[in-house]
Structure formats: structure tokens, C-alpha cells
Amino acid sequence: MSLLTIGTVAFDAIETPFGKTDKIIGGSATYASLAASYFYDQIKIVAVVGDDFPQEEIKGFNDHHIDTEGLQIKQGEKSFFWSGKYHNDMNSRDTLVTDLNVLADFDPIIPESYQDCEYLFLGNLTPQVQQTVINRLKNRPKLIAMDTMNFWMDIAMDDLLETIKMVDVLIINDAEARQLSGEYSLVKAARKILTLGPKYLIIKKGEHGALLFHEDHVFSAPALPLAEVFDPTGAGDTFAGGFIGYMAKVGTVNFNNMKNAIIFGSALASFCVEKFGPEKIKNLSQEEVNARVQQFVSLASFEI
Amino acid sequence: MSLLTIGTVAFDAIETPFGKTDKIIGGSATYASLAASYFYDQIKIVAVVGDDFPQEEIKGFNDHHIDTEGLQIKQGEKSFFWSGKYHNDMNSRDTLVTDLNVLADFDPIIPESYQDCEYLFLGNLTPQVQQTVINRLKNRPKLIAMDTMNFWMDIAMDDLLETIKMVDVLIINDAEARQLSGEYSLVKAARKILTLGPKYLIIKKGEHGALLFHEDHVFSAPALPLAEVFDPTGAGDTFAGGFIGYMAKVGTVNFNNMKNAIIFGSALASFCVEKFGPEKIKNLSQEEVNARVQQFVSLASFEI
Numbered sequence: 001m002s003l004l005t006i007g008t009v010a011f012d013a014i015e016t017p018f019g020k021t022d023k024i025i026g027g028s029a030t031y032a033s034l035a036a037s038y039f040y041d042q043i044k045i046v047a048v049v050g051d052d053f054p055q056e057e058i059k060g061f062n063d064h065h066i067d068t069e070g071l072q073i074k075q076g077e078k079s080f081f082w083s084g085k086y087h088n089d090m091n092s093r094d095t096l097v098t099d100l101n102v103l104a105d106f107d108p109i110i111p112e113s114y115q116d117c118e119y120l121f122l123g124n125l126t127p128q129v130q131q132t133v134i135n136r137l138k139n140r141p142k143l144i145a146m147d148t149m150n151f152w153m154d155i156a157m158d159d160l161l162e163t164i165k166m167v168d169v170l171i172i173n174d175a176e177a178r179q180l181s182g183e184y185s186l187v188k189a190a191r192k193i194l195t196l197g198p199k200y201l202i203i204k205k206g207e208h209g210a211l212l213f214h215e216d217h218v219f220s221a222p223a224l225p226l227a228e229v230f231d232p233t234g235a236g237d238t239f240a241g242g243f244i245g246y247m248a249k250v251g252t253v254n255f256n257n258m259k260n261a262i263i264f265g266s267a268l269a270s271f272c273v274e275k276f277g278p279e280k281i282k283n284l285s286q287e288e289v290n291a292r293v294q295q296f297v298s299l300a301s302f303e304i
Numbered sequence: 305m306s307l308l309t310i311g312t313v314a315f316d317a318i319e320t321p322f323g324k325t326d327k328i329i330g331g332s333a334t335y336a337s338l339a340a341s342y343f344y345d346q347i348k349i350v351a352v353v354g355d356d357f358p359q360e361e362i363k364g365f366n367d368h369h370i371d372t373e374g375l376q377i378k379q380g381e382k383s384f385f386w387s388g389k390y391h392n393d394m395n396s397r398d399t400l401v402t403d404l405n406v407l408a409d410f411d412p413i414i415p416e417s418y419q420d421c422e423y424l425f426l427g428n429l430t431p432q433v434q435q436t437v438i439n440r441l442k443n444r445p446k447l448i449a450m451d452t453m454n455f456w457m458d459i460a461m462d463d464l465l466e467t468i469k470m471v472d473v474l475i476i477n478d479a480e481a482r483q484l485s486g487e488y489s490l491v492k493a494a495r496k497i498l499t500l501g502p503k504y505l506i507i508k509k510g511e512h513g514a515l516l517f518h519e520d521h522v523f524s525a526p527a528l529p530l531a532e533v534f535d536p537t538g539a540g541d542t543f544a545g546g547f548i549g550y551m552a553k554v555g556t557v558n559f560n561n562m563k564n565a566i567i568f569g570s571a572l573a574s575f576c577v578e579k580f581g582p583e584k585i586k587n588l589s590q591e592e593v594n595a596r597v598q599q600f601v602s603l604a605s606f607e608i
Contacts, residue, residue: 089488184392184393185530185533186529187530187531188531190529191531208509208513209512209524211529217602218603219603219604219606220513220526220527220529222524222526225491225494225515225522226489226491227489227491227492228489229489260607260608263606263608293608296608299522299523300524300606302560303560303564304601
């Protein structure tokens with residue numbers, strides 16, 4: 001029994017109004033697996049890097065009980081590299097560089113020891129690769145959650161719809177939900193998207209929290225109001241990783257557990273934005289995580 | 305003991321993507337007092353209209369236990385008239401007509417019978433008029449809540465700051481909080497605004513809910529996700545009216561009661577947008593209001 005995370009493991013160079021970084025590690029599978037590791041200790045990763053990827057970062061994954069047998073290291077090739085610059089409001093950014101490198105022909109090989117996976121998180125990648133991962137698992141996982149982005153809606157909508165049909169939980173942001181459904185109202189968007197296959201839809205609204213839709217049920221999770229957002233990179237992946245890690249921990253898929261999973265994911269994401277890249281979520285204590293979750297409880301609770 | 309509401313009682317003509325109205329009644333005091341009437345039955349209104357204002361609308365107020373002794377009717381003059389057109393996303397609008405008419409020289413006269421007021425809501429008006437109302441009350445009310453708008457920040461900031469200093473609760477939207485404080489982060493904005501006088505700050509975020517700030521406490525209230533927003537006119541005033549009406553009902557000013565008051569205000573506002581103008585909030589049953597409040601409870605609740 002394990003949680004399998006697939007996505008990118010990569011280098012990022014980030015510029016925000018608060019400063020800029022050289023190449024630091026990033027990627028959807030990096031953030032998601034680190035976040036999940038605070039709740040669950042059987043995490044396995046499938047991704048690809050070049051031989052420029054530092055050995056100590058792989059050790060860092062292992063220190064978080066993240067199994068890296070499925071992390072392919074391509075000799076003589078370079079890791080995926082993304083560079084971006086955030087605008088002053090932190091809600092929008094320009095991509096400066098996207099070097100696909102090893103990602104260009106990524107074939108997601110699933111080690112035999114990963115076949116026990118019960119929980120699967122498909123980080124943002126080409127829908128075709130996401131689908132391949134599902135097809136290569138001998139048993140369908142108990143819960144498959146998937147992230148994607150507007151880019152795939154623009155260039156690979158048919159593949160994307162095929163993949164969405166195969167998952168239980170789709171995790172996208174508000175703009176992506178509107179684009180995918182063609183509906184401005186998020187309620188109408190959710191109704192349409194829930195006919196495409198997923199039984200659960202999570203719409204991330206950044207500083208405004210997140211909405212969970214399932215059948216006729218809706219849950220609204222707050223975001224923690226923050227004085228400073230230092231670097232939003234990876235917050236969405238961290239949210240998703242915390243979400244699926246918590247679901248793997250509790251082991252029962254239902255609406256109430258998903259509500260809590262969203263709060264735990266939001267708590268992790270609120271840490272992520274406090275420092276550049278995954279720096280903050282590499283080094284949290286359980287006490288810090290629990291205290292942050294309690295802040296969410298007091299933020300949202302009322303008694304009527 | 306009573307709740308005094310001051311603001312505009314007026315005519316609006318509204319155009320939304322769903323249709324348009326002729327002149328219908330509107331105004332901040334209209335929405336706020338109607339909303340408050342679902343929780344409290346000693347409501348008094350101070351406002352001014354022309355002799356074009358229909359007698360049956362005044363009777364409509366009285367039917368909602370709203371005392372209109374302080375509603376001045378200026379013979380030979382016309383009521384305030386506003387006309388606006390909403391854009392497709394319903395989040396922005398163009399003002400087409402603003403005819404101040406009787407509002408141009410509004411002198412807010414407080415009838416002697418209103419001097420028992422314990423709760424005061426200052427609807428959006430010139431800060432000078434809002435201040436005059438406070439000064440004309442012989443005893444300071446137990447709770448003064450105030451609404452305002454960016455317009456007064458642009459043209460009457462000094463007067464506005466003077467007035468803000470005198471109130472307990474300031475109710476503004478996110479853009480106004482940013483403008484008033486010069487801070488983009490709402491947490492930083494709130495910290496600054498709470499040094500200006502008010503002990504409580506409510507920041508309305510429209511479809512994203514509302515935040516309540518008090519000392520180091522924050523409460524995040526969700527908005528009900530709606531399939532259709534038919535007409536947003538008056539939703540903010542309805543929210544404020546429901547808020548202060550609930551506070552008057554419970555009679556004790558503290559953070560927990562304010563949290564609930566925000567939920568009741570949000571519930572009323574969610575009805576308001578379902579029809580043109582105040583049509584929907586004129587005719588609600590207590591059962592409908594309670595059921596809507598329960599929707600908010602289930603929307604926001606989780607157990608960790």
C-alpha cells in the first residue's frame with residue numbers, strides 16, 4: 001500500500017518582488033511528494049531528471065520517506081528547467097524560460113515495487129503521460145487525483161478529456177474550470193465538469209481558498225490571510241500533495257475526509273509561499289503543521 | 305432601544321445581462337433596513353425622498369416594522385436616482401446616470417423618538433452627513449457600523465478619516481480596503497485600518513465571501529456559490545443590514561456574535577442577488593432565511 005506521485009522534478013529560477021533565486025529544485029512531483037510526506041510514509045515518485053540533478057536532493061526525498069526508485073536519471077541529459085517572474089500583485093507571472101530537456105520524451109516507467117499503489121496523484125504533465133501511468137498500473141488505485149493546466153486545454157483537449165474521464169478527483173484553478181467548462185459561474189462549471197468523469201472536483205481560488213464539489217454537495221475552504229506572499233511557486237502542487245497525503249493517511253474516501261484533506265493541503269500551501277521554492281516545506285515539524293491547521297479551524301469556525 | 309439606519313432611499317434603473325428594469329426602489333437604507341427587519345423589529349430609518357416616492361413603498365417599510373418618521377419627504381422635489389449597467393461578469397458596472405436631487409442638500413434630522421437608538425448603521429453617504437448623525441444622537445449607540453466607498457476616498461479623505469475614527473465597525477470591500485490603507489495585502493491593510501479607530505473591520509470580497517478582523521483575530525466567511533447572479537445591486541447594503549440586525553437581536557457585542565452576524569448578513573445578500581433590486585428581500589419567510597443560513601453552515605463546516 002502506497003501513494004504514487006507522478007510529475008516533474010526539475011530546476012526553477014524564480015523572481016518575485018522580494019528577490020530572485022539561482023536554479024533551485026522545483027517541479028510538481030517535488031512539491032506534492034514533500035507535502036504528502038507530512039501525513040503518510042509510503043510515498044513513491046515517478047519522474048525523470050538529467051545527470052545535473054544533485055544527489056543530495058534525492059537524499060532529501062529519501063529523508064522524507066519518499067521512494068525514488070521510479071526517479072529516472074538520464075545520463076548526459078539535463079533536467080527540466082523553468083524560469084519565471086512574478087508581477088507585483090503575485091497573482092500573475094511571466095514565463096521567461098521553459099527548457100523541456102529530459103521531459104521532452106518522458107516515458108513514465110512504473111517499477112514493479114510500485115504496483116501496490118492505492119493512491120495516485122497525477123501532477124501536471126501532458127495528459128498522455130498521465131494516462132499512460134494509469135494504464136500501466138495492474139490494479140486501479142482506490143483514489144486517483146489529477147492536476148492539469150490551461151496549456152493542455154489549449155493544445156491537447158481531446159487527450160485531456162480522455163484522461164479526466166479516468167480519475168476520481170480533478171484539481172484545477174478557477175480560470176481553468178471556466179476554460180474547461182465554458183461556464184463563468186463556478187457552480188455551473190462544476191456541474192459540467194462532474195459529468196466528464198471525476199466524482200470530485202476541487203477548484204483552487206488562490207488567496208480566496210478552494211471549493212470542493214461532489215454530487216450536490218459543496219464545501220468552501222478558506223485560505224489563510226497572509227501578510228506576505230514571498231513566492232507562490234509550487235503552492236498548488238503542495239496543496240494537492242497535502243490533500244492526497246492526508247487521504248492516504250485516513251484511508252477512507254468520502255466527502256468529510258476530503259474536506260479535512262483540503263484543509264491540511266491548504267495549511268501546507270500556506271507554508272510553501274513563505275519562502276522561495278520548496279525551502280519551507282522541506283523542514284517543517286509536525287507541531288508547526290498541526291498549529292497551522294488549528295489556525296484554519298479558528299479562521300473558519302462559527303457556531304449557529 | 306432600536307436600530308437606526310441612515311442612507312439613501314432612492315430610485316434605481318438597472319441593466320444586467322439578464323434584463324433591465326424601469327425605475328425601481330433602491331438605496332442603501334432601503335436594502336439595509338429590509339435585511340435587518342428579518343432579525344429585529346425596532347428599526348428606524350433616516351433618509352430623504354422627493355414627492356415622487358410611492359406611498360405604497362413607505363407602507364412596505366412599515367409592514368417590515370421599519371419606522372419611517374425620520375424619512376423626510378420633500379414636496380416639489382425628486383428622489384435620488386441612479387442608473388447602472390453591469391458587465392457580463394457581474395463584477396463591474398458602469399454608472400449611466402446619477403441624479404442627486406433631494407440628496408444634494410440632505411440634512412439628516414433625527415426625530416426625538418429615535419434617540420433611544422442603541423445600534424446605528426451608517427449607509428454609504430457623504431462622510432460629513434454620516435458624522436452629523438453621530439453628533440446629533442444624545443447618547444452614543446452601543447454599536448456603530450459604517451459603510452463607505454472609494455468615491456469618498458477620492459474626494460473627501462479627511463472627512464472620511466474623521467468619521468471612521470468615530471465608529472466601531474467599518475464595512476468596505478477589498479478594493480476599498482486597499483485604497484484606504486495603501487496596502488495590497490488585506491492583512492496589512494486591516495492592521496493599518498484598525499489603527500484608524502474602528503475596533504472591527506469587515507472586508508467584503510463579493511463571490512469570495514468576507515473577512516472579519518479584530519485585534520489579532522480573523523474570521524473568514526464563505527460566500528454561497530451561486531449558479532446565477534441575477535442582479536448584484538444592493539447586496540453589500542443587504543449584507544450590512546443583516547449583520548447589524550442580527551447584532552441588535554443578540555444584543556451583545558463580541559467577536560463570536562459578529563461571526564454569526566456575518567453569516568446571517570451573507571445569507572440575506574445571497575437572496576438579494578437572485579432578483580432585480582430589493583424584490584427578493586421584501587418577501588422572505590423566516591423558514592427560507594433559516595434554511596439558507598443552514599446552507600452556509602454545511603458549506604463551511606469541517607471537523608478536525
